[in-house]
Amino acid sequence: MAITTMTIARWGALVFALGTIMFLGACAKKVAPPPPPPPPAPTAPTASLSANPNTLDKGQSTTLTWQTTNATDVSIDGIGAVDTSGSRQVTPSDSITYHLIAKGAGGTQDATARVTVNAPPPPPPPPPSVTEEELFAQNVKDIYFDYDKYDVRADQQGSLQGDAQFLQQHPNIHITIEGYADERGSTEYNLALGTNRADAVKNALIQAGIGGDRIKTISYGKEKPFCTESNESCWQQNRRGRFVYEK
Amino acid sequence: MSNSARPIRHHALIAVALLLLLTTTGSAQDWIRTGTGLGVERVRLAASDFKPSTTDASNTDLLKTFNDTLWSDLDNAGIFDLVSKSFYPLQEPGQPSEVNFTAWNSPPPNTSMLAFGNLGAAAGKVTVQGWLYDVKNEKSPQVLGKQYVDNATNDAVRVIAHKFADEIIFRLGGGVAGIAESKIYFVSERTGHKEIWMMDYDGANQQQITHMGSISLSPRISPDGSRLAFSSINKGGWEIMMYSFDLNRMVSFPRFGGMNLSPSWSPDGKIAFSSSRNGYPNIFTVDASGGKSLRLTNDQGPDVSPTWNRKTGAQIAFVSGRTGLPQIYTMEADGTNLQRVTDQGYAVSPNWSPNGQFLTFSWMRKYGPGEPGSNDLYLMDVASKQWVQLTHDAGRNDFPCWSPDGRHIVFQSHRSGSDQIWTMLADGTNVKQLTSKGANTQPNWSWK
Numbered sequence: 001m002a003i004t005t006m007t008i009a010r011w012g013a014l015v016f017a018l019g020t021i022m023f024l025g026a027c028a029k030k031v032a033p034p035p036p037p038p039p040p041a042p043t044a045p046t047a048s049l050s051a052n053p054n055t056l057d058k059g060q061s062t063t064l065t066w067q068t069t070n071a072t073d074v075s076i077d078g079i080g081a082v083d084t085s086g087s088r089q090v091t092p093s094d095s096i097t098y099h100l101i102a103k104g105a106g107g108t109q110d111a112t113a114r115v116t117v118n119a120p121p122p123p124p125p126p127p128p129s130v131t132e133e134e135l136f137a138q139n140v141k142d143i144y145f146d147y148d149k150y151d152v153r154a155d156q157q158g159s160l161q162g163d164a165q166f167l168q169q170h171p172n173i174h175i176t177i178e179g180y181a182d183e184r185g186s187t188e189y190n191l192a193l194g195t196n197r198a199d200a201v202k203n204a205l206i207q208a209g210i211g212g213d214r215i216k217t218i219s220y221g222k223e224k225p226f227c228t229e230s231n232e233s234c235w236q237q238n239r240r241g242r243f244v245y246e247k
Numbered sequence: 248m249s250n251s252a253r254p255i256r257h258h259a260l261i262a263v264a265l266l267l268l269l270t271t272t273g274s275a276q277d278w279i280r281t282g283t284g285l286g287v288e289r290v291r292l293a294a295s296d297f298k299p300s301t302t303d304a305s306n307t308d309l310l311k312t313f314n315d316t317l318w319s320d321l322d323n324a325g326i327f328d329l330v331s332k333s334f335y336p337l338q339e340p341g342q343p344s345e346v347n348f349t350a351w352n353s354p355p356p357n358t359s360m361l362a363f364g365n366l367g368a369a370a371g372k373v374t375v376q377g378w379l380y381d382v383k384n385e386k387s388p389q390v391l392g393k394q395y396v397d398n399a400t401n402d403a404v405r406v407i408a409h410k411f412a413d414e415i416i417f418r419l420g421g422g423v424a425g426i427a428e429s430k431i432y433f434v435s436e437r438t439g440h441k442e443i444w445m446m447d448y449d450g451a452n453q454q455q456i457t458h459m460g461s462i463s464l465s466p467r468i469s470p471d472g473s474r475l476a477f478s479s480i481n482k483g484g485w486e487i488m489m490y491s492f493d494l495n496r497m498v499s500f501p502r503f504g505g506m507n508l509s510p511s512w513s514p515d516g517k518i519a520f521s522s523s524r525n526g527y528p529n530i531f532t533v534d535a536s537g538g539k540s541l542r543l544t545n546d547q548g549p550d551v552s553p554t555w556n557r558k559t560g561a562q563i564a565f566v567s568g569r570t571g572l573p574q575i576y577t578m579e580a581d582g583t584n585l586q587r588v589t590d591q592g593y594a595v596s597p598n599w600s601p602n603g604q605f606l607t608f609s610w611m612r613k614y615g616p617g618e619p620g621s622n623d624l625y626l627m628d629v630a631s632k633q634w635v636q637l638t639h640d641a642g643r644n645d646f647p648c649w650s651p652d653g654r655h656i657v658f659q660s661h662r663s664g665s666d667q668i669w670t671m672l673a674d675g676t677n678v679k680q681l682t683s684k685g686a687n688t689q690p691n692w693s694w695k
Contacts, residue, residue, distance in 0.1 A: 148572055148593075186595040186609060186622075186645050187689065188465060188509045189566055189573050191485065192521055192528040192549030195506045196568075199526065218484050219506055223441075223462050 045071035045104035049111040051090075058120045061091045064098055064113065071102035071109070092117055132170060136245045139166045143201050143241040147182070150196035152204050160201070163243065164208035174246040177201045179219040180226070182235035187221060194219030201241035216246070289328040290419050293351060293358040294321055296332075298341030300374070301367030305399055309373060310366055312401045313408045317362070319449055320412030320427040323679070325654050325672040326420045330358045341365040343378060343389070352382040359383055360390070362415060366404070373399040377411045379418065390418055405451065416652075426650045430693045431657055432456075432466040432475060433668050437685025443477050443490070448650070448692070450668075450681030456490060457497075463488070465509045469516060469535075470694045474498075476510035476518060487520055487537075501537035511553045513560040513580070519543075519553035521565075530565050532580070543582035552596055555580070557649075557694075558603030564588070564629075566595050575608055577629065588632055593622075598648045601694075604629060607637070607647040607656055607673075624658055626673065637675035646689045649673070657681075657690040 049066040056062050065087040068074050075081045077099040079088065084102070092115055100111045141159035143152060152160055167173060179194030179201075198217035206212045227234035296314045299306040322329050336350035340363045351361050364377035379391035391414055397403040406428070413425030426448050435444040438455065443466045446453040456475065457463050463479040475490040487507045489500040505523035512518060516535040521528045525542070528549040532541045544550045546569050556562040564577045575594045578585045593611040600607070606627045622643040627634040638644045642662035649656055650670075657670045666686045671678040 148568065185573075185593060186552075186566075188521075188552045189549070189568070189595050191464075191506065191508055192523075192551040193568065195523045195528050196547070196549050199523070218480075220480075223480075 042105040043070050044106035045069060045102045045109045047071065047074070047100055047102035047109040047111040049076075049098060049100040049113040051098065051113040051115045054114060055116045055118065057118045058093065059091070061089045062115055064088050064090055066100050066111065068100075068102040068104075068109070070106050071104040073103040074100065076100045090115075132173065133245045133247070135170070136166070136173060136243075140243045140245075142243060144236060145197055145239040145241070147235070147239065148185075148193065150193060150200045152200055160204050161208065164205055164210055167205065167210045167214070168208075172247070174214045174216075176216040176218060176244040176246055178242040178244055179217065179221075180224070180238050180240050180242060181222045182238040183222050183225060183228075183230065184235065185222075187223075191219050191221030191223070194221045197239075197241050289326060290360060291330060291358045292321060292327040292360040292362065292415075292419070293330040293335065293356050294318055295335060295339040295361060295363040297363070297375070297377070298339065298365045299367055300341065300365040300376070301369050303368035303399075305368045306366065309368060309399060309401065309404045313366055313375065313404045316405045316408035316449075316451075317412055320409060320425070321362070321415065323427075323449065323655075323670075323677070324412070324416045324420065324425060325677060326416065330356050339363065343380075346380060346382070346388070348382050348385045348388070360415075360419065362411075364411075368399040371399050373397060373404060373407075375404070375407050375411070379415050391415065402452070405447075409447075420652075423652045423654075424695065426652050426655065426692075429651050429695065430468070430472075431668065431681070431690050432468050432693070433682070433690040434464055434466065434688045435682070435685055436687070443475065444687075446681065448670075450679075453682065453684075457488075459488075465689055466691050467510050467512055468691055468693050469512050470514055471516075472693055472695070474535075476500075476512065478508045478510065478520075487518070501533075503531075503540075509552045511555055511563075513555040514557055515560055517555075517560075519555060519563055519565075521549070521551040521553065523549075530563065530582075532563075541581075543578065543580075554597050554599045554606075556599050556603050557601050562599075562629075564597040564599060564606055566597065572614060575606065588627065588629070596646045598646075599629075600649050601651060601653045607649065609645040609647065624656070624675075637671070637673075639675075648690055648692045650692050651695045655692075657692050659688045659690060 045068055047068040051062045051064050053062055067085040071084055074084050095117045096115055098113045102109045140163050143156045143159055146153055177198040179198030181190035181194050198219055202215045202217050205215060225238045227237040294317060297310060299310060321327055334355040336347060338347060340346045351358055361380045361382045366373060366375045375395045377393050378389060380388040381390055382388060393411055393414060395407040397407060409427035412427040416425030429448045430445050431448055432443060432445045434441050440460055441462045441464060442455055442459060443457040443463050444453055444455050459479050461480050463477055466475055466477040468475050473493050477488055478485050479488045485506045485508050486502045487500055487510050489498050491498045503522055503524045506528060508521045510518050510520040517532055519530060519532045522531045527547045528551055529542060529544040530550045530553050532543060533539060548567055548569055550565055550567045553563050553565040561580055562577055563580055564575055566573045567576050572593045573595050574587055575589045575597050576585055576587050593614045595609050597606045597608040606629055608625055609622045610625045611622050622645055624637040624644045624647045625634050626637055642660055644658055644660045647656045647658040654673055655670055656673050657668060659666055660669045666688050667680055668682040668687045668690045669678055669680050
């Protein structure tokens with residue numbers, strides 16, 4: 001194999017040498033007057049365009065920087081005529097390719113720079129499995145009362161503010177406030193007391209800016225206890241204004 | 248002191264119609280007992296078992312029902328010294344001619360009065376003849392002679408016994424009608440829902456009236472017994488509902504919105520109740536059809552549980568939490584002349600006596616930290632605000648309501664371990680349990 005390769009190379013060199021001799025011989029035969037010297041050809045323009053940064057979030061700005069040579073007329077699509085070199089801040093609302101055209105006596109040159117605009121981060125969408133009603137159940141806290149009292153006590157104000165905030169953020173939710181009492185005392189008085197407790201929660205929500213037409217109230221007194229033992233922790237569970245989702 | 252409640256401690260303080268019996272108990276605690284319209288000397292009465300007057304096979308059963316019912320009615324009346332049957336002569340009369348006066352008017356029975364008679368079924372009908380004899384007046388002994396005919400059923404015989412008992416009670420009880428034919432309305436949970444039920448005054452014939460399937464409370468029968476007001480929860484809230492015993496069905500009554508609770512009838516058929524239609528629960532009155540609404544109180548309350556002066560219809564007592572723990576207040580039926588009548592504790596469920604003189608109510612008199620306290624029933628003379636305690640150391644007691652004759656009080660008590668309906672004489676004695684199935688609460692006694 002080595003021998004064959006060497007043979008081909010030797011033949012190639014020979015053919016090249018013969019060709020050269022023939023060409024030179026032909027030129028030598030035709031002697032013409034030299035053409036007039038051409039005017040010096042204008043130099044073609046050059047152009048570059050860049051964006052820094054070239055990836056941004058919607059609303060942010062980027063700096064376009066361009067440089068040209070041998071150009072007399074420079075423009076960028078969408079911006080218009082610009083200096084032959086320079087920079088400019090732009091705030092594209094969507095991804096865009098900036099296109100620069102540099103024209104000069106030597107021709108036209110263009111350059112491009114791509115700017116990618118990221119879509120705004122979508123508001124964290126509630127996972128599709130969590131309904132508004134479930135959010136309500138997770139976020140809204142019942143209000144608890146002292147024995148025989150219907151004013152919203154100090155340690156419940158935090159819950160109440162949180163509830164009001166949630167309802168402000170979910171303006172389509174309607175609610176019923178259910179008033180409850182513990183087992184002590186009389187059926188009729190406890191129903192009336194539960195009415196005042198439910199109304200106290202409703203009035204506090206209205207004061208916090210929630211529309212009264214979104215809030216219904218009802219009293220269950222001691223008719224539907226959450227807890228049926230006869231001790232204070234159980235009684236406290238039963239002295240409450242309960243939030244019920246109505247959509 | 249004249250404007251605050253105070254216990255009755257001395258005989259000098261006794262209101263005219265208030266009879267005090269000082270009872271010394273084994274626990275060395277003096278319980279003051281009171282009764283209304285009771286004579287100091289109880290009439291000594293014997294009630295001989297009625298005899299069969301036919302040979303019908305059903306007589307035995309009917310006689311047992313009749314004799315048990317009559318005895319129970321006379322015993323419940325609270326105005327007799329009922330002579331034990333073990334003292335009776337062997338020969339009990341079925342006819343006037345069979346009465347041996349000496350055997351009855353001398354010891355051991357030593358009775359003044361003797362009730363006796365006969366009962367006989369024939370062809371599906373039963374005939375009852377009954378007499379009341381003053382056996383110490385042999386020359387002219389007959390006080391009463393009655394004959395009744397009805398279907399030969401236990402229910403009919405029970406009604407006959409009630410009627411005969413009421414005749415005796417009317418004659419010997421100072422002209423006050425007996426209560427053996429009266430009814431008691433109450434709330435029962437025995438079906439799984441709180442529904443309104445009714446029963447005879449002695450606990451017999453318990454039957455369901457409403458089938459609302461939700462929560463129904465506070466039954467109150469109209470003075471003529473034709474309509475029953477109560478409150479029931481529905482989608483919109485608590486509303487006053489009306490049942491007609493003429494039509495045996497619910498009839499319409501206006502819905503007011505908000506919470507509407509605890510109706511109470513005036514003697515002339517108006518209704519007072521608690522309503523939060525304007526915000527806080529306050530006392531309103533309406534006419535029998537729900538019109539002509541009048542607002543009597545206007546405060547944060549809550550105001551609830553009104554009860555009319557059953558004699559005059561001119562005053563209303565009610566419960567208010569306007570100063571904290573609920574207290575009992577009285578006012579004129581137009582809302583003027585407000586007076587607080589309890590001075591401490593937790594006082595609820597007032598009920599005004601038929602003679603207009605007394606309130607009975609449930610009171611935890613010394614409620615507070617470290618005070619064990621129990622809900623006991625009390626009786627207060629409205630004019631003087633003097634009170635006596637009717638129940639002692641017997642669980643939670645609530646919703647007392649007077650009998651038509653003013654001699655008895657029906658109430659709800661937890662003394663047996665669950666809420667049940669009980670009756671007692673208005674002096675706190677002769678306590679009897681009427682219900683035992685499920686939980687039973689909020690009794691309301693008919694007006695007659």
